[in-house]
Amino acid sequence: xxxxxxxxxxxxGATRSRGRREHMVKVGxxxxxxxxxxxxxxxxxxxxxxxxxxxxxxxxxxKAIVDFVAKVTQTGGPDFVPASQRIATFDNDGTLWxxxxxxxxxxxxxxxxxxxxxxxxxxxxxxxxxxxxxGDMKAVAATGERGLLEIMAATHAGTTTEEFETIVxxxxxxxxxxxxxxxxxxxxxxxMLELLSYxxxxxxxxxxxxxxxxxxMRPWAERVYGxxxxxxxGSRIKVKYEPRDGWPVLLRLPEADLIDDHAGxxxxxxxxxxxxxxxxxxxxxxxxxxxxxxxSGRGPRFGLIVHHTDATPEWAYDRRSHIGTLIRxxxxxxxxxxxxxxxxRDWKLISPFQK
Amino acid sequence: xxxxxxxxxxxxGATRSRGRREHMVKVGxxxxxxxxxxxxxxxxxxxxxxxxxxxxxxxxxxKAIVDFVAKVTQTGGPDFVPASQRIATFDNDGTLWxxxxxxxxxxxxxxxxxxxxxxxxxxxxxxxxxxxxxGDMKAVAATGERGLLEIMAATHAGTTTEEFETIVxxxxxxxxxxxxxxxxxxxxxxxMLELLSYxxxxxxxxxxxxxxxxxxMRPWAERVYGxxxxxxxGSRIKVKYEPRDGWPVLLRLPEADLIDDHAGxxxxxxxxxxxxxxxxxxxxxxxxxxxxxxxSGRGPRFGLIVHHTDATPEWAYDRRSHIGTLIRxxxxxxxxxxxxxxxxRDWKLISPFQK
Numbered sequence: 001x002x003x004x005x006x007x008x009x010x011x012x013g014a015t016r017s018r019g020r021r022e023h024m025v026k027v028g029x030x031x032x033x034x035x036x037x038x039x040x041x042x043x044x045x046x047x048x049x050x051x052x053x054x055x056x057x058x059x060x061x062x063k064a065i066v067d068f069v070a071k072v073t074q075t076g077g078p079d080f081v082p083a084s085q086r087i088a089t090f091d092n093d094g095t096l097w098x099x100x101x102x103x104x105x106x107x108x109x110x111x112x113x114x115x116x117x118x119x120x121x122x123x124x125x126x127x128x129x130x131x132x133x134x135g136d137m138k139a140v141a142a143t144g145e146r147g148l149l150e151i152m153a154a155t156h157a158g159t160t161t162e163e164f165e166t167i168v169x170x171x172x173x174x175x176x177x178x179x180x181x182x183x184x185x186x187x188x189x190x191x192m193l194e195l196l197s198y199x200x201x202x203x204x205x206x207x208x209x210x211x212x213x214x215x216x217m218r219p220w221a222e223r224v225y226g227x228x229x230x231x232x233x234g235s236r237i238k239v240k241y242e243p244r245d246g247w248p249v250l251l252r253l254p255e256a257d258l259i260d261d262h263a264g265x266x267x268x269x270x271x272x273x274x275x276x277x278x279x280x281x282x283x284x285x286x287x288x289x290x291x292x293x294x295x296s297g298r299g300p301r302f303g304l305i306v307h308h309t310d311a312t313p314e315w316a317y318d319r320r321s322h323i324g325t326l327i328r329x330x331x332x333x334x335x336x337x338x339x340x341x342x343x344x345r346d347w348k349l350i351s352p353f354q355k
Numbered sequence: 356x357x358x359x360x361x362x363x364x365x366x367x368g369a370t371r372s373r374g375r376r377e378h379m380v381k382v383g384x385x386x387x388x389x390x391x392x393x394x395x396x397x398x399x400x401x402x403x404x405x406x407x408x409x410x411x412x413x414x415x416x417x418k419a420i421v422d423f424v425a426k427v428t429q430t431g432g433p434d435f436v437p438a439s440q441r442i443a444t445f446d447n448d449g450t451l452w453x454x455x456x457x458x459x460x461x462x463x464x465x466x467x468x469x470x471x472x473x474x475x476x477x478x479x480x481x482x483x484x485x486x487x488x489x490g491d492m493k494a495v496a497a498t499g500e501r502g503l504l505e506i507m508a509a510t511h512a513g514t515t516t517e518e519f520e521t522i523v524x525x526x527x528x529x530x531x532x533x534x535x536x537x538x539x540x541x542x543x544x545x546x547m548l549e550l551l552s553y554x555x556x557x558x559x560x561x562x563x564x565x566x567x568x569x570x571x572m573r574p575w576a577e578r579v580y581g582x583x584x585x586x587x588x589g590s591r592i593k594v595k596y597e598p599r600d601g602w603p604v605l606l607r608l609p610e611a612d613l614i615d616d617h618a619g620x621x622x623x624x625x626x627x628x629x630x631x632x633x634x635x636x637x638x639x640x641x642x643x644x645x646x647x648x649x650x651s652g653r654g655p656r657f658g659l660i661v662h663h664t665d666a667t668p669e670w671a672y673d674r675r676s677h678i679g680t681l682i683r684x685x686x687x688x689x690x691x692x693x694x695x696x697x698x699x700r701d702w703k704l705i706s707p708f709q710k
Contacts, residue, residue, distance in 0.1 A: 084583060161625060205585070218629045228439060229629030230560070230586075239625060241618035241644060247651050248644070250625055257626075263596035270516060270594060270605055271612075272627055274573045274584030289596060289603070296602050 052198040054348075055191040061304075061346040064339045065195065068302045069202050072278065079300040081278055083203035089269060089290060090196070091282040092210035092217060092234075094324040095306050096225060098187040100315035101178065103323065105216050108171055112155035120154075129154070157237060157254035160244075161215065164252055169219040180313075182353065185224050190355065191347045192281075192306075196225055199279070207277070209269055210234045211261035211286055215252075233268045235260040265290040278302065284324040291329065291338060303338035305329050310343040314350050407553040409703075410546040416659075416701040419694045420550065423657045424557050427633065434655040436633055438558035444624060444645060445551070446637040447565035447572060447589075449679040450661050451580060453542040455670035456533065458678065460571050463526055467510035475509075484509070512592060512609035515599075516570065519607055524574040535668075537708065540579050545710065546702045547636070547661075551580055554634070562632070564624055565589045566616035566641055570607075588623045590615045620645040633657065639679040646684065646693060658693035660684050665698040669705050 056062040071079040072086065093099035113123070113132040123129035128147030131139030140147060159167065177187050196206050208227050210217060214234030221227045238257045239250040260268040266289050269277065279302040280287070280294035291303040307330065308317050318326040333340045341347070349355065411417040426434040427441065448454035468478070468487040478484035483502030486494030495502060514522065532542050551561050563582050565572060569589030576582045593612045594605040615623040621644045624632065634657035635642070635649040646658040662685065663672050673681040688695045696702070704710065 084577070087585075214626075214629065222439070230442075230627065232629060236626060239622055241621045241648070248621065248647055250621060266596045266603065266605060267594055271569075271591060272585065274569065274587060292603055293596070 052201065053191065053194050055194055057346055057348055059342075059346045061339050061341045065198075065302075065304070068279070068300065069199065072300050073202050081299060085275065085278065086199075086202070086204040087207065087273060087275060087277040088199050088204045088279040089207045089209040089233075089273075089277045089281070089294065090192070091284075091287045091290070092208050092212055094283040094308065095281055095287070096188055096192050096196075096208070097184065098177070098189075098314065099323050100308075100317065101323075103212070104184045104187075105212050107175065107178070107184075108168070108216065109151055109155045111171060111175060112167070113151060116154065153254035156213065157252045159252055160249040161239060161252060162249070164215055165219050168216055172220045182351075185220060186351060186353050188224060188351065189306075189347075190349055190352045193225070193352065195281070196227070200226065204279070205231065207231045207233060207269075207273060209260065209265050209280075209290055211259070211265075213237075214260070233260060233272045235264075261286045263289045266293040269293065280304070281306070282329065283308065284326045285328050286325075288329045288332075291336075295336060295338070303333075303336065304341060305333055305338055306341045306343065308343055309345070310347070310350065313354075314343060407556065408546065408549050410549055412701055412703055414697075414701045416694050416696045420553075420657075420659070423634070423655065424554065427655050428557050436654060440630065440633065441554075441557070441559040442562065442628060442630060442632040443554050443559045443634040444562045444564040444588075444628075444632045444636070444649065445547070446639075446642045446645070447563050447567055449638040449663065450636055450642070451543055451547050451551075451563070452539065453532070453544075453669065454678050455672065456678075458567070459539050459542075460567050462530065462533070462539075463523070463571065464506055464510045466526060466530060467522070468506060471509065508609035511568065512607045514607055515604040516594060516607060517604070519570055520574050523571055527575050537706075540575060541706060541708050543579060543706065544661075544702075545704055545707045548580070548707070550636070551582070555581065559634070560586065562586045562588060562624075562628060564615065564620050564635075564645055566614070566620075568592075569615070588615060588627045590619075616641045618644045621648040624648065635659070636661070637684065638663065639681045640683050641680075643684045643687075646691075650691060650693070658688075658691065659696060660688055660693055661696045661698065663698055664700070665702070665705065668709075669698060 053062055053065070056065075071077060072081040074080055090096055093103055097104070110132050113129055117123050117129070117133055120129070123133060128140040128143040128151055131137065131143075132151060140151075143150075156164075172185060173183075175184055176182060177184055180187065199206055206225075206227055208217060208221060208225065208231065210233070212234050214232055214236045217234055218229040218232050221232050222229065236257045238253040238255045240253055241248055241250055243249075258264060258268055258271070262285075265287065269290065276297040277294045278297070278300065280291045281304045282288075282290055283306040287305070291305070295301045295303045305326070307326065308315055308324065310316060317324060318330060329338075330340065332338075343350070408417055408420070411420075426432060427436040429435055445451055448458055452459070465487050468484055472478050472484070472488055475484070478488060483495040483498040483506055486492065486498075487506060495506075498505075511519075527540060528538075530539055531537060532539055535542065554561055561580075561582055563572060563576060563580065563586065565588070567589050569587055569591045572589055573584040573587050576587050577584065591612045593608040593610045595608055596603055596605055598604075613619060613623055613626070617640075620642065624645065631652040632649045633652070633655065635646045636659045637643075637645055638661040642660070646660070650656045650658045660681070662681065663670055663679065665671060672679060673685060684693075685695065687693075698705070
């Protein structure tokens with residue numbers, strides 16, 4: 001989950017929220033924490049063909065999911081929900097794929113700096129670009145908010161939407177995770193892929209609601225998650241319609257349009273979906289309002305928080321982490337009736353390549 | 356089609372675009388033109404069960420639609436388009452339902468002024484509310500942009516999203532067209548309902564892309580058009596997430612977030628859909644950029660403009676109209692290969708109640 005910091009840095013540009021400046025300090029730590037330990041390999045439990053969630057252990061978390069789906073799909077039952085209202089929303093970073101040791105979109109930004117450097121010779125001597133090019137994350141962090149916004153503007157704005165889609169598509173096909181050396185699209189959570197499929201098989205329409213950039217996710221979300229572009233909601237920058245050589249383009253501007261994090265997730269869902277989900281899945285405090293908004297509707301509701309307890313092969317983190325900080329959503333889950341997934345206890349494996 | 360003027364007045368609030376102020380002058384005329392002539396009754400042609408577009412005459416317009424659908428759905432054909440990419444977008448006012456003699460949403464705003472008047476006794480002596488209450492549209496128009504924005508803020512902001520949904524839902528179930536005395540939801544175009552169904556039956560995902568307010572359309576669009584809330588795109592005001600008595604609400608603010616008209620339609624489609632439609636349907640210059648954006652993509656594309664040529668029982672209007680002004684989109688349709696529907700020539704009937 002992009003818990004505010006990077007999602008904010010990503011799209012803020014000209015509109016700077018005073019109250020969130022303090023978060024930017026944490027971003028420095030994010031950029032420094034490029035390296036983290038990860039060992040691969042874990043045992044895979046038995047699965048049966050009739051089991052829709054084969055990578056889930058038979059724990060209370062799985063039971064809560066299956067029970068919820070059973071009751072909302074039981075025609076004539078007291079908790080039946082028509083298929084058209086079975087909206088489920090999923091956070092991305094830390095919920096559907098790994099967000100450690102660096103948000104994937106931050107890795108993309110750093111790679112873009114390198115790719116663009118030949119056109120910008122002045123970057124060799126200009127921070128934060130110099131630091132980004134030399135892998136000196138301390139130097140990047142030292143430039144603070146200004147530096148991060150400069151990197152984001154240089155790497156995420158100034159292209160047309162189609163050019164950016166191509167850039168992201170080519171990058172995601174080749175870029176690899178810094179420690180596992182796997183493609184980022186392999187660093188997805190197998191149990192969550194099964195959950196997406198299970199919900200869709202039961203008439204749910206699945207959406208992604210991420211603090212990450214919507215145009216960073218759409219080029220590959222359908223292939224990787226089965227979620228089409230029109231069901232991907234994320235932070236976004238403004239775009240401008242203009243003719244170019246007689247053909248219209250949408251030009252990406254260095255100005256935030258929506259920060260789809262915390263309360264922004266409720267706003268983003270309202271803008272794009274227009275009705276309240278009945279189930280939401282997240283992993284950090286940036287998802288709190290998404291779950292709260294979902295859970296406070298009438299009728300049966302389901303909220304779930306993925307708790308990163310599995311240090312091997314994943315990363316164990318929660319309230320002390322600068323990425324995916326999980327405090328309030330964890331502490332309030334019991335009284336709100338939200339399910340907390342303990343990755344180590346509830347999942348048989350983490351990634352598809354462990355199968 | 357909300358061709359800029361009212362859509363703008365609807366959501367502008369605090370963000371006032373200098374360049375569109377001139378449009379506001381026209382709004383005065385809009386508010387004055389509350390009464391227009393309309394006689395009902397027209398003959399219904401023969402229909403066969405196997406005909407998917409029974410209210411369409413066998414004219415070139417119908418052939419263009421059917422030919423397009425045939426080629427993009429022909430598996431293995433040179434113009435085949437996978438179902439996931441069959442996105443079709445429809446303007447609402449003047450394309451799916453009548454926009455004369457007043458935008459339905461403007462009628463809603465006037466009715467809201469009356470409904471709220473008992474709580475606002477000062478309105479009896481305060482323009483533009485005095486004029487709205489007394490039916491003196493000249494007095495309303497005389498207050499210009501300021502007055503219209505005051506009406507929009509008073510009638511469209513200040514509630515929660517759920518309260519507004521309820522208000523719209525109750526109004527649309529009882530409010531009647533000023534001249535035909537029909538429910539507004541009966542003032543839809545039967546041939547376009549058939550077209551929506553025909554496209555969906557051929558694997559298309561149908562969206563509404565309107566200058567009208569998205570939260571004004573979502574409460575009834577699924578029932579009337581078969582388009583679910585998450586496929587309705589429109590102008591929108593900002594909303595704020597906040598707790599109220601311990602429960603979160605989204606509060607509607609008197610500030611524009613998106614004017615989904617002209618170039619704003621391309622922006623709105625990009626934000627909400629994230630991929631380019633292959634077919635778009637409109638009726639005025641406010642739809643020009645929607646059709647242009649759609650048509651300038653690669654592969655087979657379809658653009659259609661509804662031309663209001665049928666004065667009885669509809670309204671005949673185009674370039675001289677302040678509502679649904681049609682000049683550029685009409686003039687450029689031939690060279691751009693867009694189909695222009697002549698309502699009188701191409702449609703056997705207008706509304707479902709004529710069947």
